[in-house]
Amino acid sequence: MLYGRAAEEGQLRSLLRRAAEGASGALVVHGEAGIGKTALLEHLAAEATGAAAAPGGDAAGGAPGPAGASGSATARVLRTTGIEAETELPFAALHQLLRPALDRLGLLPEPQADALRAAFGLAAPTGQDRFLTGLGVLTLLSEYAGENPLLCLVDDAQWVDRASLDALAFAARRLDSEGVVMVFAVREPVPLGLPELRLDALDREAVTALLAEHAGADLPPHVRERVAAEARGNPLALIELPRSLSEEQRAGLLGPLPAAPGNPTPASRVTAAFGARLGLLPEPTRAALLVAAADDMGDLGVVLTAAGVSAAALEPAETAGLIRLDGAVLTFRHPLVRAAAYRGATLARRIGAHLALAEVLAGAEHADRRAWHRAAASTGPDEAVARELDAAAERAGGRQGMASASAAHERASQLSPDPADRRRRLVAAAQAAADAGQFQRVAVLLRRGAESSAAPTGNAPTGNAATGNAAAGSAAAHVAAEDAELARVRAALELNEGSAVRAVEVLLAAGDAGPTILTEAFHAARSAGDPELVERVRARVTAAPADHPATLTALAAVYGGEPVAAERFEAAARDPGTLFSERFLAAHAVHTLADHGRARELAELLLAHCRSHGLLGWQATCLHLLAEAHLALGELQPAARAAEEGLNIAGYAGLDHRACYLRATLAACAAVEGDEPRCRELAGTALDHAREHELGTAAALARHALALAHLGAGDAAAALAHLDAADRHPGGPPVLHALVLPELVEAAARAGTARPGAAERLGRWADQCGGPAALALADRCRALIADDEDAEEFFLAAAAHGERAGGGLELARTRLLHGEWLRRRRRRSDARRVLREALEGFEKAGARPWAERARAELRGTGEVIDATSATGVPLGRLTPQEREVVRLAAAGRSNREIAAQLFLSPRTVGHHLYRAFPKLGVASRDQLAAVLAS
Secondary structure, three states: OOEOOHHHHHHHHHHHHHHHOOOOEEEEEEOOOOOOHHHHHHHHHHHHHOOOOOOOOOOOEOOOOOOOOOOOOOOEEEEEEOOHHHOOOOOHHHHHHHHHHHHHHHHOOHHHHHHHHHHOOOOOOOOOOOHHHHHHHHHHHHHHHOOOOEEEEEEOHHHOOHHHHHHHHHHHHHOOOOOEEEEEEEOOOOOOOOOEEEOOOOOHHHHHHHHHHHOOOOOOHHHHHHHHHHHOOOHHHHHHHHHOOOHHHHOOOOOOOOOOOOOOOHHHHHHHHHHHHHHOOOHHHHHHHHHHHHOOOOEHHHHHHHHOOOHHHHHHHHHOOOEEEEOOEEEEOOHHHHHHHHHOOOHHHHHHHHHHHHHHOOOHHHHHHHHHHHHHHOOOOOHHHHHHHHHHHHHHHHOOOHHHHHHHHHHHHHOOOOHHHHHHHHHHHHHHHHHOOOHHHHHHHHHHHHHOOOOOOOOOOOOOHHHHHHHHHHHHHHHHHHHHHHHHHHHHHHHHHOOHHHHHHHHHOOOOOOHHHHHHHHHHHHHHOOHHHHHHHHHHHHHOHHHOOHHHHHHHHHHOOOOOOOHHHHHHHHOOOOOHHHHHHHHHHHHHOOOHHHHHHHHHHHHHHHHHOOOHHHHHHHHHHHHHHHHHOOOHHHHHHHHHHHHHHHHHHOOHHHHHHHHHHHHHHHHHHOOHHHHHHHHHHHHHHHHHOOOHHHHHHHHHHHHHHHHHOOOHHHHHHHHHHHOOOOOOOHHHHHHHHHHHHHHHHHOOOOOHHHHHHHHHHHHHHOOHHHHHHHHHHHHHHOOHHHHHHHHHHHHHHHHHOOOOHHHHHHHHHHHHHHHHOOOHHHHHHHHHHHHHHHHHHOOHHHHHHHHHHHHHOOOOOOOOOOOOOHHHHOOHHHHHHHHHHHOOOOHHHHHHHHOOOHHHHHHHHHHHHHHHOOOOHHHHHHHHHO
16 A cells, blocks of 8 residues: 555656557656655556555555556566665666666667667677767667557666666656656656656655554554654654564653664664664674675675575575565665665674675676775775776776766775875876766866875886986876876866866966867867967967877968968868867868868768767767858758757757857857847857856857847847957957858948958958858958949959859848849849849748848839748748658658667657658658658
């Protein structure tokens, strides 16, 4: 029986009912120990399978209805329980949950299957991104569910290892139409981004009913009241406290409750009660339970061997209801029983239990557990154990269990006798924490690393001077390398949560300013948007150009204003043998030089590499470059799609600085499409973050988006105010010139003023780039500030360059400005011809405000024109998610391929297509391409 939980049961039952109809859902149930979370999960599992609930666990209220009362189809149930001793073992809980479904791994896309196999130690690590594991979980759950509902229960989630929890939360947030329900039970709320249900204390009626069932009719009323008062509505306390009373206590002759230290809570009272019951057990039984509490697998053979007892020793604990034995698996009735068994033992006995387990857990498959047991048994520095933990960290990192790797490095640092080793391991822990997105933890580890001495403490080198000097030089190089790694971690923390300016300062102060450091310094300086910082980085590169890759020296030349052909970067971007960070840097340089078509191709190439190799973290960065290239080419919808996908990934990865840039790009797309409210919302959020973190370039991009919205609405003065603010660093990164300066010159001209200095700077940048897209912008701006004799020549030159660049939105804007100029000079026939071409370009791009301006100008020439565009967009009938699915399906992608790209399950993709087909008037995916082309 459950008492007092009718509302909670109803909420969980509705999840099962919806799952039977094909909808998915997730919920986090939280409350103090003993409040009834486990009992509620047991009851849900019983309803899902049509079985009777298993006894034991937390007790909670409300009598259940008959089995299967939800009316749902019989569901499969997958379960896992967090164990305190397993908290640092990557993917331990996830493996326990998915073990029954692992025979479906062959149905997954290969990168996802490889990521899961590596996570579970079934294959060699692949180096794939940690988020690919979560996507694999989502797909595997969808495949395992089949046509029936699937219930996934994660109990004691506060002790689930971080790698498992991240993967499960990733999957839970992406559930849609798979018929999967995921329920997490946790003591304190955790930020998983999922709906929550809090379990509070039972009401008076439920307390009375529960005590009536479990306390016995012979318990005197005043003792019953005291138990109820001390239990504070905690169901487990209401059950266990009466069981712990002696005959005298039950009669009310002595204080009725077991002692608990400090300010006792119901959980501490229950722990004390369990401790008292454990104290009555024979010594061999207590010894076995201590080993079981220190263990993390529940393997009965391991427990008995380590404790040196036979199975008969466990019989008293089983009879007392403190443990359950299911074949060769031992489980404690409740985590508080485990806590009482472990914490009630002396330190010496706990150490002995861990050492015994480390001895029994032989073999490579138990290396991680063995290392952690030895670490738990260590009472002082121990380099041998520290090295074992280093190895465990390397294995965890290879499986993308970065949080576990960080914890292993941190514990290894605590066991390091040498301060230099201690510092090195703290730096490694911070790096792994940054890779895991745990930036608050990074800050703590960095502070501790900075406090550690880097000086070696061993004996001075002996032997001849040359040997001693070589050793000293090697040590110095080692420290310099550590300083560089520390600088990179600190800079990553600053970029994401601090200041881009400080990130550059940190990198430039590193002991080893090698190519990696300087490459990252360039990125950070560009983000800061400060020309002085850019020049400092450039000077460091040009001081020793022979020491750096050609990509880096070429980039320094670009930022120095020297002419550099985009082709110089293309080979590096396409070279699969080059470090990926350098390949991306080269591709971005091509975009900086306004060769946007080539930049789009390179961004797509790098994005395909990320997807095929599971590098989801890099995808947000590549998608931003792709979105910016599409936007520069006037391809608004592809730009918005790329930016939306990148923003989703940045959110998963905790890349707040990248999300800031992506919001600014989406704001620009919204501005050009005429969605001013969305533009203001996105740009405002991006601008706030950019100001707080000194991301000057992101701030300029956000202001550029707002200026575009004002220009589209005809408010030149408001646009000019934003553009002046965006141009506050005239010598800033050259990539901003193509964005800010053309709009600045146009807004100033429309506002009745002129900015010849801005046009001159844009001209210098265009001459540096040398390509038609840059030259078209420069000539257009020259036309806006030129006298009548020269203006038309510049307009015509700008149009010719624009056609060579491929046409698109920028060419349409040039023609609009040219047509306006012609109409004001009463050359109506010439104006109509140019304005019609402009209108066609704007309609094709979907730039509604500019299309309206072109129509108004055409009407001013005397041409009769419809007030609205004649073009129709069938995708407008679909939701944003349906649009993305339909576009990819029309391009020939399979459901599995679409699912992998959009972070959905294949089943959800099929559901979106099922809903989209009637809206588009098609019966199969073969008809989609024709509908979209119409």
